[in-house]
Amino acid sequence: MTPYRDMTKEELLELKSDLDEQFDAIKAKGLNLDMSRGKPSTEQLNLSMEMMDVLRSDSDLVCEEGVDCRNYGVLDGIREAKQLLADMMEVPKDNIVIFGNSSLNIMYDTISRSMTQGVMGSTPWCRLDKVKFLCPVPGYDRHFAITEYFGIEMINIPMTPTGPDMDLVEEYVSSDPAVKGIWCVPKYSNPQGITYSDVTVHRFAKLKPAAEDFRIFWDNAYGIHHLYEDTQDYLLEILMECKKEGHPDMVYKFASTSKISFPGSGIGAIAASDANLADIRKQMRIQTIGHDKVNQLRHARYFKDIHGMVKHMKRHANVMRPKFDIVLHTLEKELGGLGIGNWLAPRGGYFISFDSMNGCAKQIVAKAKEAGLIMTDAGATFPYGKDPADSNIRIAPSYPTVEELKTAVEIFTLSVKLVSIEKILSEMLGIE
Amino acid sequence: MTPYRDMTKEELLELKSDLDEQFDAIKAKGLNLDMSRGKPSTEQLNLSMEMMDVLRSDSDLVCEEGVDCRNYGVLDGIREAKQLLADMMEVPKDNIVIFGNSSLNIMYDTISRSMTQGVMGSTPWCRLDKVKFLCPVPGYDRHFAITEYFGIEMINIPMTPTGPDMDLVEEYVSSDPAVKGIWCVPKYSNPQGITYSDVTVHRFAKLKPAAEDFRIFWDNAYGIHHLYEDTQDYLLEILMECKKEGHPDMVYKFASTSKISFPGSGIGAIAASDANLADIRKQMRIQTIGHDKVNQLRHARYFKDIHGMVKHMKRHANVMRPKFDIVLHTLEKELGGLGIGNWLAPRGGYFISFDSMNGCAKQIVAKAKEAGLIMTDAGATFPYGKDPADSNIRIAPSYPTVEELKTAVEIFTLSVKLVSIEKILSEMLGIE
Numbered sequence: 032m033t034p035y036r037d038m039t040k041e042e043l044l045e046l047k048s049d050l051d052e053q054f055d056a057i058k059a060k061g062l063n064l065d066m067s068r069g070k071p072s073t074e075q076l077n078l079s080m081e082m083m084d085v086l087r088s089d090s091d092l093v094c095e096e097g098v099d100c101r102n103y104g105v106l107d108g109i110r111e112a113k114q115l116l117a118d119m120m121e122v123p124k125d126n127i128v129i130f131g132n133s134s135l136n137i138m139y140d141t142i143s144r145s146m147t148q149g150v151m152g153s154t155p156w157c158r159l160d161k162v163k164f165l166c167p168v169p170g171y172d173r174h175f176a177i178t179e180y181f182g183i184e185m186i187n188i189p190m191t192p193t194g195p196d197m198d199l200v201e202e203y204v205s206s207d208p209a210v211k212g213i214w215c216v217p218k219y220s221n222p223q224g225i226t227y228s229d230v231t232v233h234r235f236a237k238l239k240p241a242a243e244d245f246r247i248f249w250d251n252a253y254g255i256h257h258l259y260e261d262t263q264d265y266l267l268e269i270l271m272e273c274k275k276e277g278h279p280d281m282v283y284k285f286a287s288t289s290k291i292s293f294p295g296s297g298i299g300a301i302a303a304s305d306a307n308l309a310d311i312r313k314q315m316r317i318q319t320i321g322h323d324k325v326n327q328l329r330h331a332r333y334f335k336d337i338h339g340m341v342k343h344m345k346r347h348a349n350v351m352r353p354k355f356d357i358v359l360h361t362l363e364k365e366l367g368g369l370g371i372g373n374w375l376a377p378r379g380g381y382f383i384s385f386d387s388m389n390g391c392a393k394q395i396v397a398k399a400k401e402a403g404l405i406m407t408d409a410g411a412t413f414p415y416g417k418d419p420a421d422s423n424i425r426i427a428p429s430y431p432t433v434e435e436l437k438t439a440v441e442i443f444t445l446s447v448k449l450v451s452i453e454k455i456l457s458e459m460l461g462i463e
Numbered sequence: 464m465t466p467y468r469d470m471t472k473e474e475l476l477e478l479k480s481d482l483d484e485q486f487d488a489i490k491a492k493g494l495n496l497d498m499s500r501g502k503p504s505t506e507q508l509n510l511s512m513e514m515m516d517v518l519r520s521d522s523d524l525v526c527e528e529g530v531d532c533r534n535y536g537v538l539d540g541i542r543e544a545k546q547l548l549a550d551m552m553e554v555p556k557d558n559i560v561i562f563g564n565s566s567l568n569i570m571y572d573t574i575s576r577s578m579t580q581g582v583m584g585s586t587p588w589c590r591l592d593k594v595k596f597l598c599p600v601p602g603y604d605r606h607f608a609i610t611e612y613f614g615i616e617m618i619n620i621p622m623t624p625t626g627p628d629m630d631l632v633e634e635y636v637s638s639d640p641a642v643k644g645i646w647c648v649p650k651y652s653n654p655q656g657i658t659y660s661d662v663t664v665h666r667f668a669k670l671k672p673a674a675e676d677f678r679i680f681w682d683n684a685y686g687i688h689h690l691y692e693d694t695q696d697y698l699l700e701i702l703m704e705c706k707k708e709g710h711p712d713m714v715y716k717f718a719s720t721s722k723i724s725f726p727g728s729g730i731g732a733i734a735a736s737d738a739n740l741a742d743i744r745k746q747m748r749i750q751t752i753g754h755d756k757v758n759q760l761r762h763a764r765y766f767k768d769i770h771g772m773v774k775h776m777k778r779h780a781n782v783m784r785p786k787f788d789i790v791l792h793t794l795e796k797e798l799g800g801l802g803i804g805n806w807l808a809p810r811g812g813y814f815i816s817f818d819s820m821n822g823c824a825k826q827i828v829a830k831a832k833e834a835g836l837i838m839t840d841a842g843a844t845f846p847y848g849k850d851p852a853d854s855n856i857r858i859a860p861s862y863p864t865v866e867e868l869k870t871a872v873e874i875f876t877l878s879v880k881l882v883s884i885e886k887i888l889s890e891m892l893g894i895e
Contacts, residue, residue, distance in 0.1 A: 068535070076533040080520040088512040101508040101725040103500065131563050132755045139750040146579050147589060147613060157579060157589040173752075180749040181579060293533040296757040317612040318571040320605075323564045323755065325728040 032368035035451055040459055047452045054402060054445050057438070062403035064439040069221070069381035070430040071290055071347075078346050079292045082333040092328060100324035106315055107308075112298060112327035118337035119255060120286050121268045122302040128311060131322045134287035134299035138248060139177050141283060141301070144314050145211070146181055150244035151280065151310045156183075156211060165203055165213035167195035169384055169412030169423045171221040174214040174250065178414075185414035188213070190223060192375070194231035201238065208241040212248050218266045219253035222384040222412055222425035224377020226264035236272035238281065247273075247282040253380040254286055255344050258352050264378050270302060279304040288330060290381065291340065291347070298323075298330055354428040357436050358383055365444035371451035383426040384412075391450045392421045398446035404439050464800035467883055472891055479884045486834060486877050489870070494835035496871040501653070501813035502862040503722055503779075510778050511724045514765040524760060532756035538747055539740075544730060544759035550769035551687060552718050553700045554734040560743060563754045566719035566731035570680060571609050573715060573733070576746050577643070578613055582676035583712065583742045588615075588643060597635055597645035599627035601816055601844030601855045603653040606646040606682065610846075617846035620645070622655060624807070626663035633670065640673040644680050650698045651685035654816040654844055654857035656809020658696035668704035670713065679705075679714040685812040686718060687776050690784050696810050702734060711736040720762060722813065723772065723779070730755075730762055786860040789868050790815055797876035803883035815858040816844070823882045824853045830878035836871050 035043065086092065092100045094109040108116075108129025117124035130137045149155040156162045163184045166175060170190075178185055186203065188195045194217070203210050215235075217227040227235075235247060249269050257263045273281050280303075288297035301311065334340045359376050362385070366372050373386045387395055392409035399406050407425040410416040426443070428436055467475065518524065524532045526541040540548075540561025549556035562569045581587040588594045595616045598607060602622075610617055618635065620627045626649070635642050647667075649659040659667075667679060681701050689695045705713050712735075720729035733743065766772045791808050794817070798804050805818045819827055824841035831838050839857040842848040858875070860868055 070535050073531065073534075076531065079533075083518050083520045083522065086515050088515045090515065099505065099508065101511075101728065102505075103502050103721075103726040133751050133753075136751045143575055143579065147575065155589070157587070173749075176749050180746075289535075293757060294535040295753050296533065296755045314612075317605075317608050319565050319568045321565075321727050323728045323758070325725060326755070326758070 034368065034370035035455055036370055040456065043452050043456055047449065047456075050445060050449050050452070054449060057442055057445070058402040060403075062438060062442075064403055064431060064435055064442070065405045066427050066431065066439050066443070067405045067407045068430070069290070069427045071294060072350065072430050072432070074350050075347055075429070076293060078343065078350075079333075082292060082329060085333045086325065086329050092325065094324065094328055098324075100328045103320050105324055106319075106321050107312060108300070108322070109324050109327050109331070111331035115331050115334055115337065115340065116286065116298065116300040117302070119340060120251065120284060120300065120302045121254075122270050122284065126270065126304065126308065127300050127302045128308055128315070129322060129327060130299045130301065132287075132295055132297055132299060132326075133289065134250065134252065134285040135173055137285055137299050137301050138174070138250065140314070140318075141248070142177055142181055142183075144311075145244070148314065150246065151306060153244035159209070161209045162211050163207065163209045165195075165200060165210060166414045167213070167215065168414070169222050169418075169425070170214060171216055171250070172411040172416075174248070175414045178214070183211075186210075187414060187419075190220070190225060192225060194225065194227035197231055197234040201234065204238050204240050204245060206241055210240070211242055211244055212246050214248050214250070216250050216252055217269070218251055218264060219256060219377055219380025221252065221380065222382040222423075223375055224380045224382060224384065225375065226266055229267050232267035232269060232272055235269060236276040236278065238278070240281070245281065249282050249284040251284055251286045252290075255341060256290060256347070256381070257344065257379040258348050258355055259378055260345065260348070262378055270304070274304070280306050283307065291344065292330060292333070296326070298327055351429060353433050354431075354436055355383065357433055358426060358428045358440050361437070361440040361444060366447060369448070372447055381427060381429050383428065385424045385426055386422045387424060387447060388451055388454055389420045389422050391447075391454055392418060392424050394450040395424060395446045398450055399442050402442045402446070404442040406443070466800065466802035467887055468802055472888065475884050475888055479881065479888075482877060482881050482884070486881060489874055489877070490834040492835075494870065494874075496835055496863060496867055496874070497837045498859050498863065498871050498875070499837045499839045500862070501722070501859045503726060504782065504862050504864070506782050507779055507861070508725060510775065510782075511765075514724060514761060517765045518757065518761050524757065526756065526760055530756075532760045535752050537756055538751075538753050539744060540732070540754070541756050541759050541763070543763035547763050547766055547769065547772065548718065548730070548732040549734070551772060552683065552716060552732065552734045553686075554702050554716065558702065558736065558740065559732050559734045560740055560747070561754060561759060562731045562733065564719075564727055564729055564731060564758075565721070566682065566684065566717040567605055569717055569731050569733050570606070570682065572746070572750075573680070574609055574613055574615075576743075577676070580746065582678065583738060585676035591641070593641045595639065595642045597627075597632060597642060598846045599645070599647065600846070601654050601850075601857070602646060603648055603682070604839075604843040604848075606680070607846045610646070615643075618642075619846060619851070622652070622657060624657060626657065626659035629663055629666040633666065636670050636672050636677060638673060642672070643674055643676055644678050646680050646682070648682050648684055649701070650683055650696060651688060651809055651812025653684065653812065654814040654855075655807055656812045656814060656816065657807065658698055661699050664699035664701060664704055667701060668708040668710065670710070672713070677713065681714050681716045683716055683718045684722070687773060688722060688779070688813070689776065689811040690780055690787055691810055692777065692780070694810055702736070706736070712738050715739065723775065724762060724765070728758070730759055783861060785865050786863075786868055787815065789865055790858060790860045790872050793869070793872040793876060798879060801880070804879055813859060813861050815860065817856045817858055818854045819856060819879060820883055820886055821852045821854050823879075823886055824850060824856050826882040827856060827878045830882055831874050834874045834878070836874040838875070
């Protein structure tokens with residue numbers, strides 16, 4: 032493969048003419064493909080259908096602590112659900128609180144509570160002139176949307192292959208008391224699929240925040256969402272590391288079963304220190320009489336225990352792996368060595384992150400849309416939707432079928448090539 | 464019956480001696496009874512058990528708009544659930560948004576959003592020096608807990624047999640821009656079982672608030688929770704009345720299926736004007752990807768339509784009616800004409816409200832506890848838990864069996880008699 036930048040203007044124009052033809056041929060098919068969101072496929076949803084039969088009209092719906100799950104009571108989760116999610120989150124079951132169907136909602140509530148009530152007795156953030164959050168980029172758009180909604184200033188922190196740039200994180204956290212938090216997806220990160228290294232996690236645990244109410248928002252959304260049986264990433268458990276370093280209260284950990292059972296009908300949880308959970312329960316007691324215990328019981332009885340959940344996740348991996356393989360294989364085959372894009376091959380999670388040449392991402396996404404392929408908006412992986420380099424594109428291969436993906440990635444790589452050639456050509460013209 | 468206040472000291476002492484003996488005999492039984500919370504009984508929970516069989520592993524879980532309820536998507540509720548709850552709440556289905564399992568949580572979120580974001584563009588309440596809420600008393604403790612949690616000043620508004628004292632409400636609302644809301648349980652109110660009269664609802668709709676962001680928090684928790692087939696209360700529909708009066712945005716209406724299907728595993732909703740719902744959806748989009756659609760579908764398919772729900776509520780009424788009857792009958796038999804307490808006979812809802820002689824409620828609740836009967840804390844029906852007259856006690860007859868209730872009410876009436884006699888005697892001594 033000749034890198035595009037080593038090609039002459041004439042070679043590029045000829046190539047472009049070829050590619051245009053290919054693109055028009057696909058465009059003529061009037062396709063409708065979507066690689067925009069991390070939605071499980073129908074095949075994955077079908078994996079959990081037996082959960083529907085776990086609780087029946089003749090079932091006993093009394094949970095381990097002797098409470099009838101159909102009635103009011105049990106504020107912070109039934110024991111068997113706590114045990115299951117605690118094992119999933121690798122924390123003691125006393126350090127967990129079960130909420131409703133969405134960990135995103137728990138994160139929202141956590142920020143909202145900090146705004147109006149403060150954190151463990153600190154000044155409510157809404158009374159401060161300035162509140163800032165660190166945002167490793169590229170990252171998860173819905174995290175950034177929450178902090179933006181509350182008027183919190185977001186600071187980009189570049190990601191490295193071992194996690195966020197910790198020199199920068201340490202500098203901001205230790206020097207600026209307005210920095211109150213950092214958004215992290217520490218395992219199979221959204222969108223890069225990076226797992227924070229042991230050194231990175233250690234450096235997180237050793238942070239010395241200028242603000243007593245600084246918290247790490249550790250969204251372990253993909254903790255058991257491996258693609259391969261034999262090659263898995265391992266992530267140090269952050270609660271324990273923080274405890275060892277004498278900062279047990281510095282972290283909130285979030286997770287849910289959204290991509291394990293059913294998105295939107297799963298159960299979400301927060302794990303944190305005793306002191307943090309006491310603070311959280313104070314709010315919960317006001318906010319609700321309790322979350323959906325019947326659904327907690329349904330999950331606990333269906334999976335039985337963490338081993339059951341791990342076995343279940345292997346079935347998800349079997350569906351996901353061929354999809355990641357086809358995308359990665361095609362990217363390599365079509366774009367490898369051309370010098371017009373970079374990506375990583377993740378071992379789990381829901382995304383592949385693609386970095387185009389600077390200034391091309393928006394055009395690539397627009398180009399793909401012309402041929403009927405919806406990608407996540409370029410820029411979405413950055414705070415305020417603004418990617419300074421206009422280069423990052425998130426690829427979400429989970430929802431389409433393998434057949435659809437083949438076409439989708441073809442459209443995508445064609446779009447990358449065409450936009451890159453135009454970019455190089457316009458630079459050449461600029462120089463001439 | 465001779466009113467206690469007409470009895471001589473000697474007569475009272477003799478009566479007290481008799482009653483003490485009866486009380487000690489019951490106390491010796493070591494009972495454990497609870498009339499403290501509005502929890503449905505097991506018999507009521509069993510009425511909905513077939514809901515568990517509605518969705519099975521071989522069911523099609525696609526809702527009317529063609530969305531797979533198992534996956535992400537549909538922010539504000541599936542169409543069939545909206546239709547069901549809209550009919551239940553007597554509003555158009557486009558004026559409803561479905562949330563999670565708890566209407567209390569929706570109310571909390573509504574106040575929380577007003578604190579940090581304001582209401583339809585108004586100044587966020589957290590930036591104001593003072594925010595006030597009107598609280599008809601006696602009322603629902605969990606309402607008052609929310610406003611207290613956010614530091615909102617609560618102002619007591621006395622209830623009358625036709626609803627809150629509207630002269631007072633009008634005066635506060637029209638003159639004080641710090642008054643941002645009023646908590647209402649307009650039908651079969653908690654705890655008195657009062658339904659607001661047509662005149663009261665009209666006066667609500669005609670309010671001319673000094674604050675543009677004043678809202679009526681209309682918690683129609685017991686809208687279809689009748690006790691009797693033939694004698695039901697009717698409540699004017701507030702959204703329509705407000706619209707007619709040119710104030711379509713002045714009201715939020717809340718309801719849930721907690722006491723229809725399963726408490727904690729039902730679905731909750733808010734009804735409001737288009738403009739209010741647009742404001743609410745702005746928050747929802749940040750807070751969640753969506754609530755539990757599988758449970759929405761389960762409810763819609765189980766009840767089918769509002770007629771199915773109404774038929775279902777008759778089965779609830781059949782369980783509740785004998786319980787209310789035994790309490791009301793015993794109150795009348797034991798306390799009628801004694802001049803030591805007042806109560807109303809509600810036609811629906813979950814509570815009976817008892818007003819003792821001033822200064823006796825706390826002692827009555829304590830006395831009942833001695834004999835193993837848990838009542839709602841005296842004062843709980845008032846903001847800050849402070850009943851200025853120390854006279855209101857909430858009776859919740861739903862959870863115990865009829866047999867248990869017989870004993871529970873016996874303990875209660877004995878406690879009322881004994882505390883009242885002591886009170887009268889101590890007043891006599893004060894006079895001597």
